Amino acid sequence: VQLAESGGGLVQPGGSLRLSCAASGFTFSSYSMRWYRQAPGKERELVAGMTSAGGRTAYADSVKGRFTISRDNAKNTVYLQMNSLKPEDTAVYYCNAFRGTQYVYWGQGTQVTVSS
Numbered sequence: 001v002q003l004a005e006s007g008g009g010l011v012q013p014g015g016s017l018r019l020s021c022a023a024s025g026f027t028f029s030s031y032s033m034r035w036y037r038q039a040p041g042k043e044r045e046l047v048a049g050m051t052s053a054g055g056r057t058a059y060a061d062s063v064k065g066r067f068t069i070s071r072d073n074a075k076n077t078v079y080l081q082m083n084s085l086k087p088e089d090t091a092v093y094y095c096n097a098f099r100g101t102q103y104v105y106w107g108q109g110t111q112v113t114v115s116s
Contacts, residue, residue, distance in 0.1 A: 001025035001105050003095045008110030011085055015114070019080040021095030021107055028076040029053075031099045035069060035080045037091035037112075044094070048080060052099075063089075085114045 007019040019035070034049040048069040049058045057069055068081040078095060095107035 003097060003105055003107035005093065005095050005107045005110040008093060008112045010113045010115065012116050013086060013114055015085050016081070016083045017085065017112060019082065019093055019095075019110060019112075021078045021080075023076045023078070023095075023097060026097070026103070026105065028097070029073040031097040031103070031105075033069070033071055033078040034096040034098070035078075036094045036096055037089075038094070038109075039088075039091040042091075047093070050078065082112070085112075087114045090114050 002024045004022045005019060007017060009017065011017055030052055032049060032051050035047045036044050037047050038044040045060065047060050047063055048067055050069045050071055054071050059067060066084045071078040090113050092109040092111050094109045097105045
């Protein structure tokens with residue numbers, strides 16, 4: 001099982017980034033997907049989530065209207081489009097796949113830094 005995040009980097013405030021998470025080793029279309037983030041000295045927090053078929057999404061209040069989660073089950077990939085980025089969005093972003101409580105997988109994370 002592997003979840004490989006990509007797309008992080010350094011961006012100025014107000015800028016945009018698109019994170020990708022490529023999945024392998026499990027039936028991607030059967031899993032709900034989430035993005036989490038963890039800033040230095042803070043707990044990991046849920047940013048966005050999407051059901052397996054993509055019919056439902058949910059977002060943290062801090063990113064609503066700025067971030068969009070999407071998935072392509074044909075490509076086994078989930079995305080996080082991040083617009084109007086703020087310095088407080090700086091964190092390591094992690095991809096998470098889950099099905100019930102028994103099957104939970106994590107990626108290694110990708111760094112996002114928002115700074116001028």
